[in-house]
Amino acid sequence: MTDTAHLARHIAFILELDKLKAVLRRTKPLGLDRHENSAEHSWQVCLLALSLRDYADEPVDIDRVIRMLLVHDIGEIDVGDHIVFSDAAQGNKGEELIAVKRIFSLLPEPRAAELLALWREFEDNATPSARFANAMDRLMPALQNLHNNGQSWRENGIRPEQVRAKVYPKIAAGSRALGDYFLESLAEAETAGLFDATR
Secondary structure, eight states, X not given: OOOHHHHHHHHHHHHHHGXXXXXXXXXXXXXOSSOOBHHHHHHHHHHHHHHHGGGOSSOOOHHHHHHHHHHTTTTHHHHOOOOTTSHHHHHTHHHHHHHHHHHHTTSOTTHHHHHHHHHXXXXXXXXXXXXXXXXXXXXXXXXXXHTTTTHHHHHTTOOHHHHHHHTHHHHHHHXXXXXXXXXXXXXXXXXXXXXXXXX
């Protein structure tokens, strides 16, 4: 017999996650004149990790990487998305923790604790799988900018030295090869005038 109260908590959690589709990010999908939402980002960065897993510097549990990436932005339901270069992005981790605890508490145990542990692992960035997940999270918007005329960088007045300082270290910590690729791509884009104010 189905435990309807138990099932109802799972359904309530899934319906709460629908709100992530309303959280707009600063990047626009390639070829579209609208901003992507955090749910789209989570889906795409999971596929990025799945496709690039052979570039991880250390052996990673790709299933765990994907689980971390699926939950890493859930707190944005309550606190919104902040561009990585902003002070707000650095200062809202406590608020995000409160948010994910609220959202995960919709689930029964032990599922709630399992998802919170994944979120914390991603934030702590201390395991090989977490470092690779964080690398993917930084790489995806960088790839979008590099192939979309620097859209969110240009709209937010971000300079190449800021990109190198904020984006490269997280990518390189999970994959030196992808970090090198990113730096080469950024240098080519800078030479081509990506950051020129007149473009």
